[in-house]
Amino acid sequence: MPETxxxxxxxxxxxxxxxxxxxxxxxxxxxxxxxLRERELSELYNVSRIPVREAIQRLEQDGFVETFPRxxxxxxxxxxxxxxxxxxxxxxxxxxxxxxxxxxxxxxxxGLRLKExxxxxxxxxxxxxxxxVVRLSAAFHAEIVRLSGNRLLIESVKPLFGRxxxxxxxxxxxxxxxxxxxHMELCNAIxxxxxxxxxxxxxxxxxxGREPVLKGLAETLEP
Amino acid sequence: MPETxxxxxxxxxxxxxxxxxxxxxxxxxxxxxxxLRERELSELYNVSRIPVREAIQRLEQDGFVETFPRxxxxxxxxxxxxxxxxxxxxxxxxxxxxxxxxxxxxxxxxGLRLKExxxxxxxxxxxxxxxxVVRLSAAFHAEIVRLSGNRLLIESVKPLFGRxxxxxxxxxxxxxxxxxxxHMELCNAIxxxxxxxxxxxxxxxxxxGREPVLKGLAETLEP
DNA sequence: TCCGGACTTTTTGTATACCAAAAATAGACT
DNA sequence: AGTCTATTTTTGGTATACAAAAAGTCCGGA
Numbered sequence: 001m002p003e004t005x006x007x008x009x010x011x012x013x014x015x016x017x018x019x020x021x022x023x024x025x026x027x028x029x030x031x032x033x034x035x036l037r038e039r040e041l042s043e044l045y046n047v048s049r050i051p052v053r054e055a056i057q058r059l060e061q062d063g064f065v066e067t068f069p070r071x072x073x074x075x076x077x078x079x080x081x082x083x084x085x086x087x088x089x090x091x092x093x094x095x096x097x098x099x100x101x102x103x104x105x106x107x108x109x110x111g112l113r114l115k116e117x118x119x120x121x122x123x124x125x126x127x128x129x130x131x132x133v134v135r136l137s138a139a140f141h142a143e144i145v146r147l148s149g150n151r152l153l154i155e156s157v158k159p160l161f162g163r164x165x166x167x168x169x170x171x172x173x174x175x176x177x178x179x180x181x182x183h184m185e186l187c188n189a190i191x192x193x194x195x196x197x198x199x200x201x202x203x204x205x206x207x208x209g210r211e212p213v214l215k216g217l218a219e220t221l222e223p
Numbered sequence: 224m225p226e227t228x229x230x231x232x233x234x235x236x237x238x239x240x241x242x243x244x245x246x247x248x249x250x251x252x253x254x255x256x257x258x259l260r261e262r263e264l265s266e267l268y269n270v271s272r273i274p275v276r277e278a279i280q281r282l283e284q285d286g287f288v289e290t291f292p293r294x295x296x297x298x299x300x301x302x303x304x305x306x307x308x309x310x311x312x313x314x315x316x317x318x319x320x321x322x323x324x325x326x327x328x329x330x331x332x333x334g335l336r337l338k339e340x341x342x343x344x345x346x347x348x349x350x351x352x353x354x355x356v357v358r359l360s361a362a363f364h365a366e367i368v369r370l371s372g373n374r375l376l377i378e379s380v381k382p383l384f385g386r387x388x389x390x391x392x393x394x395x396x397x398x399x400x401x402x403x404x405x406h407m408e409l410c411n412a413i414x415x416x417x418x419x420x421x422x423x424x425x426x427x428x429x430x431x432g433r434e435p436v437l438k439g440l441a442e443t444l445e446p
Numbered sequence: 447t448c449c450g451g452a453c454t455t456t457t458t459g460t461a462t463a464c465c466a467a468a469a470a471t472a473g474a475c476t
Numbered sequence: 477a478g479t480c481t482a483t484t485t486t487t488g489g490t491a492t493a494c495a496a497a498a499a500g501t502c503c504g505g506a
Contacts (some may be wrong), residue, residue: 089373
């Protein structure tokens with residue numbers, strides 16, 4: 001029973017509720033269309049209904065729950081269609097981001113953070129810290145988008161990353177080693193300012209991730 | 224003084240507040256970083272602060288206002304950078320949508336609505352109903368995205384269309400006749416199932432829109 | 447005169463209590 | 477058992493209150 005929010009660090013209760021519920025969703029603690037009742041959550045987390053409503057609104061906007069008028073919010077369940085749609089949109093936006101990132105780096109934008117993330121991933125793999133590997137991999141993709149310099153693109157991609165976290169949490173994935181190799185190549189292309197190469201590498205890297213995830217989710221969905 | 228919302232059709236006060244404020248923003252009734260005070264809006268529209276907050280949250284998510292902790296929301300102002308970013312992201316998503324739409328039509332999805340919109344636009348141009356022309360043009364682009372069948376793509380594009388409405392409201396545009404010709408070509412490609420052609424036509428159509436809008440906005444911004 | 451700090455007012459973020467109406471649920475009746 | 481009705485939940489909304497952070501104001505001193 002987390003009385004976590006009671007008197008403690010105030011400021012942004014809504015944000016905290018959002019994070020807590022999201023955590024529950026990606027960890028699979030809610031199942032198939034479970035209802036999120038406002039009063040239930042507000043009592044659980046010792047906050048009023050206002051922050052809860054705000055959190056639920058954001059969860060809906062990020063595609064984790066669905067709300068129906070006068071019936072409230074229910075946790076969505078991921079389908080194979082969702083995964084395919086996600087990968088298609090990622091192919092659109094992230095390949096563009098990779099190309100732009102290369103252009104911007106060629107124009108002087110510092111891209112060292114990308115290499116750092118790669119080094120950290122190396123460490124995390126060697127230490128077998130699986131959660132960190134996943135987190136760092138996501139951070140790598142996010143950093144490329146950030147490097148693109150297009151704020152609207154960054155905004156547009158944000159909800160996708162939320163969904164990715166969810167999907168990768170449910171359906172795992174393929175060899176970390178292989179993925180890191182691809183990240184390395186992509187990193188080199190971007191830091192070398194090779195825009196078209198970055199585009200191509202990003203494309204194949206994302207596309208390579210699709211099948212394994214689909215297969216993993218299919219298994220999770222129907223055991 | 225619109226007591227519009229008072230006893231009337233309840234249901235979705237937040238939505239109405241959202242629409243009303245958005246209307247004000249795209250119509251340019253608010254200027255350069257004007258503050259949106261919760262109580263002010265709630266008194267203006269005769270609602271409590273909750274629907275107002277909800278509306279403001281959505282306005283932020285759609286990029287019309289910016290909020291700062293403990294300082295509330297201010298109306299954003301469009302910059303040339305915003306326009307360029309918007310067109311770049313549109314090039315990503317809408318060209319993909321056009322390609323997918325062609326594929327889906329070839330696979331049997333009915334695309335007649337696209338032709339209807341084109342006919343309506345013809346009428347609107349002939350009748351000199353400028354507002355309708357703009358609205359129908361937007362609807363044409365939206366319909367292509369809808370035809371793509373990718374719900375996540377539809378969600379991702381929604382905020383862009385909001386911004387487009389804003390931008391086209393401020394900075395007008397180029398010959399309706401020319402645009403309609405391009406729409407016609409694109410429509411034919413999609414209905415003919417010619418995916419790559421649809422992609423190319425969508426690309427050049429969107430890109431052709433960029434310069435005029437930039438020029439128009441530059442004039443609006445510094446008179 | 448102009449500057450900086452103390453005081454006052456606004457405004458947000460949240461809480462509490464309450465209500466109408468729609469859904470969900472239970473119950474009664476055929 | 478199946479349908480119609482009554483009861484409880486639950487949402488969406490209102491009103492009001494309050495602490496704390498900003499913003500705005502005022503005032504005294506260099």
